[in-house]
Amino acid sequence: xxxxxxxxxxxxxxxxxxxxxxxxxxxxxxxxxxxxxxxxxxxxxxxxxxxxxxxxxxxxxxxxxxxxxxxxxxxxxxxxxxxxxxxxxxxxxxxxxxxxxxxxxxxxxxxxxx
Amino acid sequence: xxxxxxxxxxxxxxxxxxxxxxxxxxxxxxxxxxxxxxxxxxxxxxxxxxxxxxxxxxxxxxxxxxxxxxxxxxxxxxxxxxxxxxxxxxxxxxxxxxxxxxxxxxxxxxxxx
Numbered sequence: 139x140x141x142x143x144x145x146x147x148x149x150x151x152x153x154x155x156x157x158x159x160x161x162x163x164x165x166x167x168x169x170x171x172x173x174x175x176x177x178x179x180x181x182x183x184x185x186x187x188x189x190x191x192x193x194x195x196x197x198x199x200x201x202x203x204x205x206x207x208x209x210x211x212x213x214x215x216x217x218x219x220x221x222x223x224x225x226x227x228x229x230x231x232x233x234x235x236x237x238x239x240x241x242x243x244x245x246x247x248x249x250x251x252x
Numbered sequence: 253x254x255x256x257x258x259x260x261x262x263x264x265x266x267x268x269x270x271x272x273x274x275x276x277x278x279x280x281x282x283x284x285x286x287x288x289x290x291x292x293x294x295x296x297x298x299x300x301x302x303x304x305x306x307x308x309x310x311x312x313x314x315x316x317x318x319x320x321x322x323x324x325x326x327x328x329x330x331x332x333x334x335x336x337x338x339x340x341x342x343x344x345x346x347x348x349x350x351x352x353x354x355x356x357x358x359x360x361x362x363x364x365x
Contacts, residue, residue: 178357180342229295239353245294
């Protein structure tokens, strides 16, 4: 069974440029998460989807961040414009709707903003 | 709300020595507890979890953790570490029925040959 797939793995951009990250969750997993992991820190939730609906986006900086999950499968996280402080690893995870709480993570997308 | 504290940001240990990575949580309700491992340049992988039942849980690669409700702890232990155990370890907590997982800041375990 394929795991959570994320792309790109690495992205280097200059500040004020836009960037987008893509995530394909495990087949059949209804819940999809985007986390941000700053250097030396644990992951912090940005947004959680159940199917197509964003059920928790309270930590998403909505002035510059946006996300979508069309058709309840793949998801895209966008930053526009990027700032220096956005440099981090962006992790996507998925889980079944009625599971034991385990999240399955992708390898992450490392963003460097210059 | 739940929170997790990992007091040790870095733990160096010699190969074949025992190790304990500490995790304390804060919650006013019952919780599920997890340890995730992150190898260099990889995503997080579940190491072990406590949901209910026996307070001692084990992983397939020799790690174990014990849920201690009175001390609100879920420390991770291994009696003899290998070089391949070098990684970042994250403790996490969630409330049963909720979907959000709250992570600690992580402990970097470095196994020295």
